[in-house]
Amino acid sequence: MTHTLLSSPLQGFTDFRFRNTFHKYFGGIDTFYAPYIRLNGKLEIKSNYEIDILPKNNKSLTVIPQIMTNSADEFIFVAKYIQQFGYNELNWNLGCPYPMVTNKGMGSGLICDSTKIDHILDRVHSETNIIVSMKMRMGYENNEEILYTFPILDKYPLKNIAIHARIGKQLYEGGVDLEGFQRCLENTAHKIYYNGDITSFSRFQEMKELFPSIDHWMIGRGLISDPFLPFMIKNESAEYPEDRFELFSKFHDTLLSEFEQKLSGEKHLIMKMLQYWEYFATSFSDPQFIIRKIRKSKSLRAYDDNVKNILEYEKANVY
Ligand SMILES: Cc1cc2nc3c(=O)[nH]c(=O)nc-3n(C[C@H](O)[C@H](O)[C@H](O)COP(=O)(O)O)c2cc1C
Structure with a gap:
């Protein structure tokens, strides 16, 4: 079927x-x-x-x-x-x-x-x-x-x-x-x-x-x-594609830039992405840690760094 x-x-x-x-x-x-x-x-x-x-x-x-x-x-x-x-x-x-x-x-x-x-x-x-x-x-x-x-x-x-x-x-x-x-x-x-x-x-x-x-x-x-x-x-398989984190990263960056066009101010943008991260994080190894990191991002630059680190850590630890 x-x-x-x-x-x-x-x-x-x-x-x-x-x-x-x-x-x-x-x-x-x-x-x-x-x-x-x-x-x-x-x-x-x-x-x-x-x-x-x-x-x-x-x-x-x-x-x-x-x-x-x-x-x-x-x-x-x-x-x-x-x-x-x-x-x-x-x-x-x-x-x-x-x-x-x-x-x-x-x-x-x-x-x-x-x-x-x-x-x-x-x-x-x-x-x-x-x-x-x-x-x-x-x-x-x-x-x-x-x-x-x-x-x-x-x-x-x-x-x-x-x-x-x-x-x-x-x-x-x-x-x-x-x-x-x-x-x-x-x-x-x-x-x-x-x-x-x-x-x-x-x-x-x-x-x-x-x-x-x-x-x-x-x-x-x-x-x-x-x-x-x-x-x-x-x-029909529980396998992730090999480029799981690269794909996720591209998806994330595109979503971020889409919302950048809509929302004014870094704070609003980070808050919006935090709402998504509350879901995204659940398929990563330490959801609470990820949420804390994202929540503590005081600027877009800090947010970008945190996301990069999170994805690098996941990639290194999942494979
Ligand atoms: C934040 C949020 C917003 C939702 N907005 C809608 C909506 O606009 N229309 C709707 O029919 N259901 C809405 N729902 C319900 C979901 O579409 C879905 O029926 C529900 O979450 C159960 O499915 P799931 O367990 O796959 O999430 C919403 C649910 C959540 C958590």
Whole structure:
């Protein structure tokens, strides 16, 4: 079976700069989901959302935009807006777990409201020709909420439902609920994609054995923690390429220079890179040491030196 790998959206991480840089050096991802577009009551798209999905910024990538909303008007507005750029699919985020979102009945806080989901899908399908796909958790309070929603979802020609096998209340704590995920597979006619905690090649192998019918896999944090992961999965081997650290270094430098164009001031730039390093470091030998080094970088020059030393040390100690 061929496996399709999807980059799960990470707001603040997987913007077009990351996507392009990732694709250039590592590859292995078939489709990238852009982080969500959220309107706050006004039918207006903020410029940073637009920049992220503009075709000229995503030339060699396959990208699917995403919306987070509980309003049919907003959904229809964004669907028509992205269609002008040539997109024909809009992914709906019913997964976000944060109380600021769920308390407003959005993200995973909307899963329990099948009447509203029905109303939105009904209007979207009758007023636009956009293809809708879903990305959801299994519920907010418990993993049965999704089971009550499936009969509604089954009424619509959704492209797929990507399920992050957790509930909203968990945030990112605890493990993924694989029994709950299995129950989902048995209770909907829709195509299901798996999402959650694919962090290594061996973890992917385990999931593949547990869910032999799944051929679409969404990877979020694992992609940043170990950008070689999609390559390994596609290559069916846990081996890194021989030039692992050279490649990583080129990827890193390109990402840095991309953000240099966007952010003003060395401090902001280092803070941005630190966010990535909190993930990158986990596939290196001493994550805490690396984070301390990056955090203590007081200038871009110090940061560059630290990164160089970290990569040289890793290279010398891994081989
Ligand atoms: C910092 C961060 C930002 C995220 N932003 C989004 C987002 O914009 N849209 C979305 O559907 N999910 C978002 N997620 C959830 C991830 O896409 C993914 O579903 C989740 O992390 C589980 O997959 P993973 O274990 O492979 O990371 C975000 C997660 C994190 C940690």
